[in-house]
Amino acid sequence: MISISKPSIIIAPYYVIKTLKEWDLIIHNEKIISEQIVITLSKNICEEKVIAINSFDLSSKLFQKKLIAECGKDHKTDFSYVKIRELTSNIPKVMYKSEAEKLGLPYSNLNISVDFYISLFKNASKIEIETYEKLREVVKKLK
Numbered sequence: 001m002i003s004i005s006k007p008s009i010i011i012a013p014y015y016v017i018k019t020l021k022e023w024d025l026i027i028h029n030e031k032i033i034s035e036q037i038v039i040t041l042s043k044n045i046c047e048e049k050v051i052a053i054n055s056f057d058l059s060s061k062l063f064q065k066k067l068i069a070e071c072g073k074d075h076k077t078d079f080s081y082v083k084i085r086e087l088t089s090n091i092p093k094v095m096y097k098s099e100a101e102k103l104g105l106p107y108s109n110l111n112i113s114v115d116f117y118i119s120l121f122k123n124a125s126k127i128e129i130e131t132y133e134k135l136r137e138v139v140k141k142l143k
Helices: 014-022 058-071 097-103 126-142
Strands: 009-013 026-040 050-053 078-081 094-096 107-121
Touching: 009 014, 009 126, 014 026, 014 107, 026 058, 026 097, 026 126, 050 058, 050 094, 058 094, 058 107, 094 097, 094 107, 097 107, 107 126
Parallel strands: 050 078
Antiparallel strands: 009 107, 026 094, 026 107
């Protein structure tokens, strides 16, 4: 966020950007990455009794749908709601692939991906527009 009074540039999953576009708040957006959701320390999600998830992240909702699809509605798994960066135990954790790799944790791919976009709000200042363009250039170089 560049401005304290209002957001001018955000990076968010597609569903957030879609809503902001429907509300006519975004002037421009661009996909910057598609991130895989993984589970650490697990080979079979249906065998896990406790799984750590970040309750405020889209990854947890997508994982819960995947769990029901693969293991059935009657399957019982307890969820430990944690901040993923607070790795206090050796229970399986749902996180983004880049997080697992950065932390050096073994993981299994869940075949779920989330597209992230960088977006510029309407009524952005000249400095905010220039910052947005610079951020887009940096992202293109990283690809």
